[in-house]
Amino acid sequence: MEETVRAELTEALRPLTKRKELAEDVPMSRYTTLGIGGPAEMLCEITSADQLLEILRIAQRLGVTVNILGGGSNLLVRDGGWPGLTLHFGDGFAEITSPVPLPDGRFAITAQAGTPLTRLSGVAADAALCGLEFAAGIPGTVGGGVLMNAGAYGGELQNIIEGVTCATLAGEIRHYTRAEMDFGYRRCRLSAPDAERELVVSATFALPPGDEDTIRVTMREFNARRREKQPITLPCCGSTFKRPPGQFAGALIDQCGLKGLRVGGASVSTKHAGFLINDEDGTAADYLVLMREVQRVVLQQTGVLLEPEVHIAGVDPPAQDA
Numbered sequence: 001m002e003e004t005v006r007a008e009l010t011e012a013l014r015p016l017t018k019r020k021e022l023a024e025d026v027p028m029s030r031y032t033t034l035g036i037g038g039p040a041e042m043l044c045e046i047t048s049a050d051q052l053l054e055i056l057r058i059a060q061r062l063g064v065t066v067n068i069l070g071g072g073s074n075l076l077v078r079d080g081g082w083p084g085l086t087l088h089f090g091d092g093f094a095e096i097t098s099p100v101p102l103p104d105g106r107f108a109i110t111a112q113a114g115t116p117l118t119r120l121s122g123v124a125a126d127a128a129l130c131g132l133e134f135a136a137g138i139p140g141t142v143g144g145g146v147l148m149n150a151g152a153y154g155g156e157l158q159n160i161i162e163g164v165t166c167a168t169l170a171g172e173i174r175h176y177t178r179a180e181m182d183f184g185y186r187r188c189r190l191s192a193p194d195a196e197r198e199l200v201v202s203a204t205f206a207l208p209p210g211d212e213d214t215i216r217v218t219m220r221e222f223n224a225r226r227r228e229k230q231p232i233t234l235p236c237c238g239s240t241f242k243r244p245p246g247q248f249a250g251a252l253i254d255q256c257g258l259k260g261l262r263v264g265g266a267s268v269s270t271k272h273a274g275f276l277i278n279d280e281d282g283t284a285a286d287y288l289v290l291m292r293e294v295q296r297v298v299l300q301q302t303g304v305l306l307e308p309e310v311h312i313a314g315v316d317p318p319a320q321d322a
């Protein structure tokens with residue numbers, strides 16, 4: 001953004017943020033599980049819904065592009081950085097309400113967008129509420145999880161969501177029921193290509209009561225399966241590609257003999273071919289070339305075009321003079 005706009009934005013955001021909650025040129029490699037990414041031009045920690053709405057109105061008045069960062073577990077930011085104002089939904093916006101009984105015997109809990117799904121599923125287990133066991137090992141936030149309709153082991157957030165509160169870029173609140181969210185496989189109304197841009201502020205989940213020990217055993221089993229099958233200790237973004245209808249991306253990549261394929265610091269995991277990992281300090285450029293090569297070979301050998309699940313954001317670095 002232009003220097004004058006940046007100065008005006010900083011001045012307008014100062015009264016809404018504490019000293020460390022607003023920063024310039026923050027490397028996104030520190031905020032993404034891939035450990036890749038150039039700097040966010042300006043990064044602002046979200047700490048309340050009112051503050052968020054005010055910030056959105058300011059950004060709109062100044063014509064500043066708004067980016068959203070949750071847990072950074074499904075995000076590849078290009079090496080040239082992320083221009084504009086990046087709003088981080090993290091620990092400062094992660095409150096969870098106490099369970100409220102519903103007329104049908106279930107209990108409602110509402111969580112702010114920055115709440116880690118792992119913590120939410122732990123809180124549900126503490127209250128002996130079922131339905132979130134599958135999320136115990138998903139390293140994203142409620143906001144990113146809703147946008148992606150995150151799921152695993154037969155569970156998906158859409159099955160337990162009652163409603164979602166969103167904010168428009170104009171700083172207005174909107175409430176959607178589960179049906180209005182129009183959830184599908186790794187998508188919802190907010191991620192539709194022609195959708196008006198909206199941010200998840202919070203989500204309400206309706207969970208049936210269950211047996212706490214059984215819930216915890218299920219969570220432990222799911223996490224053990226993850227540790228056994230997935231390279232979760234290495235920098236990654238989970239499954240890099242979506243599941244093609246009736247198939248598994250990892251199985252297709254494996255079948256094409258691509259396990260271990262490397263571009264610079266990025267490679268196809270030898271443990272699970274669906275995970276493209278950043279195991280040797282790679283760049284976004286390495287990762288994108290690896291993704292394209294995997295797509296090219298899989299298309300050529302199987303006729304299936306793999307669609308990225310990872311969200312790609314930001315800009316390339318300026319071209320170097322020869």
Ligand SMILES: Cc1cc2nc3c(=O)[nH]c(=O)nc-3n(C[C@H](O)[C@H](O)[C@H](O)COP(=O)(O)OP(=O)(O)OC[C@H]3O[C@@H](n4cnc5c(N)ncnc54)[C@H](O)[C@@H]3O)c2cc1C
Nearest residue numbers: 070071072073074140141143144145150151152200237238
């Ligand atoms: C080891 C590992 C295992 C994983 N396993 C699974 C799995 O089993 N199932 C699964 O579904 N996913 C899995 N993932 C992927 C990832 O955790 C999920 O997609 C998660 O929902 C992303 O949430 P996030 O907060 O990290 O989003 P981010 O990566 O921060 O953002 C992803 C996208 O959501 C947008 N976004 C984030 N927050 C908001 C918000 N509040 N409002 C609007 N838009 C927002 C961002 O702008 C971006 O476009 C895994 C990832 C890793 C690293």
